[in-house]
Amino acid sequence: MIAPLHFDDAREAADLAAFLGRLLRYDRAAAVRLQAGGGALAVFGRPPSFEVLAIRTARLVDAVDLDVTVSAGELLEGIEESAGKAVVPDAVTGPPWAGVLPPRGGWEPVAGVPDAAELRAAVAAAVAEFRARDEELPQERRTRAERDRIGREIWSRTVAGTGLPLRGVHAAQSLGFLPPVPDVPVALLAAGPWLRLRTPYGSIALRTVAPALSVTPTARPHGH
Numbered sequence: 706m707i708a709p710l711h712f713d714d715a716r717e718a719a720d721l722a723a724f725l726g727r728l729l730r731y732d733r734a735a736a737v738r739l740q741a742g743g744g745a746l747a748v749f750g751r752p753p754s755f756e757v758l759a760i761r762t763a764r765l766v767d768a769v770d771l772d773v774t775v776s777a778g779e780l781l782e783g784i785e786e787s788a789g790k791a792v793v794p795d796a797v798t799g800p801p802w803a804g805v806l807p808p809r810g811g812w813e814p815v816a817g818v819p820d821a822a823e824l825r826a827a828v829a830a831a832v833a834e835f836r837a838r839d840e841e842l843p844q845e846r847r848t849r850a851e852r853d854r855i856g857r858e859i860w861s862r863t864v865a866g867t868g869l870p871l872r873g874v875h876a877a878q879s880l881g882f883l884p885p886v887p888d889v890p891v892a893l894l895a896a897g898p899w900l901r902l903r904t905p906y907g908s909i910a911l912r913t914v915a916p917a918l919s920v921t922p923t924a925r926p927h928g929h
Contacts, residue, residue: 721784739774747760747761752876811896839855869900900912
């Protein structure tokens with residue numbers, strides 16, 4: 706039996722609950738991997754169709770050491786927002802992605818990422834293009850396979866030469882990491898084959914085939 710997690714701020718319990726709720730909209734049987742250490746909690750999930758890892762972090766009152774994969778739905782049920790705590794459910798057999806997480810350190814900033822408003826606009830333009838192309842399909846080609854092909858073409862496009870595919874930005878917006886509020890700070894980081902789009906609301910991480918361009922040397926940020 707794992708002791709309950711106590712959040713440093715009750716609002717972080719509510720934010721985690723909102724994140725889990727969004728994950729469950731995409732997959733009612735979603736699992737999440739929890740890693741805690743040094744007073745911080747990182748929650749990893751993989752919403753289907755986006756092919757990315759979503760990461761939500763929170764500060765804990767106690768320096769708990771934890772690494773377990775659990776049901777997202779059961780974890781959500783165990784969150785007491787008013788008390789700022791969460792009961793960790795029993796472990797489940799983790800899906801394959803849970804064994805391949807991005808590195809903890811070694812992240813370097815990638816130059817050229819657009820601001821949050823531009824990223825949201827890029828997603829809106831991509832959605833509009835998909836709808837327009839879908840409507841233009843003749844009846845005999847209006848199939849799931851053809852729609853999937855159009856979607857892959859659009860969402861695999863990269864953003865401003867950074868190597869970040871649009872599907873990563875779409876995932877960030879869909880999971881609440883790019884909310885429509887002014888001046889949301891956005892950073893793009895790289896570590897080996899991994900890219901990570903980070904905002905104060907959460908991160909999206911994904912593996913890329915080609916290395917990102919224009920990496921700016923700087924001090925390495927710690928943690929997730």
